[in-house]
Amino acid sequence: MSDTFVIVNTAAAVLATVLLIIRFRVNPVIALLAGASYLGLACGLGVDGTIEAITRGFGDLMAEIGLLVAFGVLSGALLQRSGAIERLVEALLRFVGPRRMPYALSITAATALQSIFLDVLVVITAPLARRLGLRMGGAGVARMITALAIGLEVGVVMVVPGIGCLALAGLLEVPLGTMLLYGLLVAVPTTALAVGVMQLVFRRGWWNDLDEPPAPDDPAPDDAPSPGAGGAPDRTAASGVGTAAPRQRQGRTLVLFTPLLVALLLIATGAVLDIAGIRIAPLAFACHPVIALLLGLIGTIAVTRRAAGPEAVQEALGNGFRDSGQILILNGVGGSLALTIDNIGLGDILGRHFTAHTAAPLLVVWVIAAVLHIAVGSVTISAITAASILAPVAPAIGLDPVWIALAAGAGSLFAIHVTSNTFWLMQSLAGLSTRGTLKTFTVGVSVASVIGIGVIVPLSAVLP
Structure with missing residues (x-):
């Protein structure tokens, strides 16, 4: 079978998957499985080989991330x-x-909040960002919403446990x-630089009243309440947590986040020990990502139970289990497509056209x-599909696959627009017009996408 035949059929499978999703409104899970099935049968894997690739690809990816996703989503719900x-x-x-709030x-948002399901996080933080923006003046709402969108989206694809x-x-x-470690190394400067660029753009006048229709319940900018105060809804009080003095509230906030932060610290410690070639059995066990996130989940359950009560814990866990199911299935079928692409030999074909010292891959x-x-409107699907196509190239040319993962994540952030559910959610919760959401969400995250690949390429040349 010729190289051209394999490449053409891979392109046809990806195009067909995209068309099924955007033209015929087929569920992404079904569309991805259909694309993997066509590719396996067309490129000579046969019936048994295609089915094996689909099922084993799903199972292998679930073995890698299934518990991690579940523990992360449950911690976020709590x-x-x-x-x-x-x-x-x-x-x-x-x-x-x-001034430095954006x-x-x-x-x-890009780091500490990534355990929380994205849509839930948007619902909670977008109104807070709007209220903060009203206090800033000078396109303050646009600046805050843009900063929030950049942090949320960059974190989803670059920072564990996004x-x-x-x-x-x-x-x-x-x-x-x-x-x-590598994700933080890329995500933090990417986020900061993108926010800086957009702050400058908005200060230069790229915003007007048509972009931000006034909401009837908006306070005046000079007397706008801080989050949870005055005329704005107090979500903290509604959650049953109650109020406390500022120092007490800061201490309680730290306590609530401590289990998850400790879990991430354990994972990072495990990576450093691996690089150093040090292995201490009890520490290696605690630093394994599954165990670390499990310990984080147990700790988060304990502190949430103390802060909000046992009924709140049960409600949060129920919501978390429901959300994690659909996430796991969608990611799992991405693994099916990835293994199918690997089994047809696309990596060897593409690897012959790249070298280890080029930014081309x-x-x-x-x-x-x-x-x-741009076509599908899903960050996750676009990142997984792109990574699936180029994943086999990494071992063929000696490129660390972490860079392909980060590059795919960066690319998937480009031009989030009207095909994205998150776009419309942000638009309604932030009180912006569609044009205003394009100027903030779409342009801001696209700037982060371009800056991200600009950070990744030079780092990949100097780091092992």
Whole structure:
């Protein structure tokens, strides 16, 4: 079978998958399985080989990320129910002040809040960001919403335990500790630089009243209440947590986040020990990502039970189990497509056209992910599909697969627009017009996408 035949059929399978999703409104899970089935049968795997690739690809990826995703989503649901996020935003405002708040909020969203399911996180944080923006003046709402969107989306695909990040790490068999360290190395400067660019753009007048229709319940900018105060809804009080003095609230906020932060610290410690070649059995057990996140989940259950009560814990766990099911299935079928592509030999074919010392594979995966995202509107699907196509190239040319994972994640952020559910959710909760959401969400995250690949390519040349 010729190389051209394999490449053409791979392109046809990906195109058919995209058309099924956007033209015929087929569920992404079914469309991805259909694409993998066509590719396996067309490229000579046969009936048995195609079925094996689909089932084993799904199972292998679930073995890598299944428990990680479940533990992460459950921890996030508990943090949401306890009111920890609102408290964290209040603490950030007191600590950094309004001027530096866009940077603080975006980096916090990209790192500390990534265990929380994205749509839930948008529902909680977008109204808070709007209220903070009203206090800033000078396109403050646009600046805050843009910073929030950049942090949320970058974190999803680059920072553990973001759902897209876990899927990419499992797909490419990147150790989770390595993904955590390298992801932070890319995500933090990418987020900060993108927010800085957009702050400058908005200060130069790229915003007007048509972009932000006034909401009837908006307070005046001069007397706008801080989150959880005055005329704005107090989500913390509604959650049953109650109020406390500022110092007490900061202490409680730290307690609520401590189990998850300790879990991430254990994962990072495990990665450092692996690099150093040090193995201490009890520490290696605790630092394994599954065990670390399990310990984090147990600790989060304990602190949430104390803060919000046992009924709140049960409600949060029920919501978390429901959300994690659909996430796992979608990511799992991405593994089916990935193994099918690997089994037809596409990696060897593409590997002959790249060298280990070129940015071409990373730029190619970024472009593929960007194009897929524009068409499909799903960050996760576009990142997984692009990574699946280029994953076999990494061992063939000696490129660390973590860079392909990060490049696919960066590309999948390009041009989030009206095909995205999150776009419309942000638009309604932030009180922006469609045009205003395009200027903030779409442009801001696209800037982060471009900056991200600009950070990844040089780092991949200097780091092992």
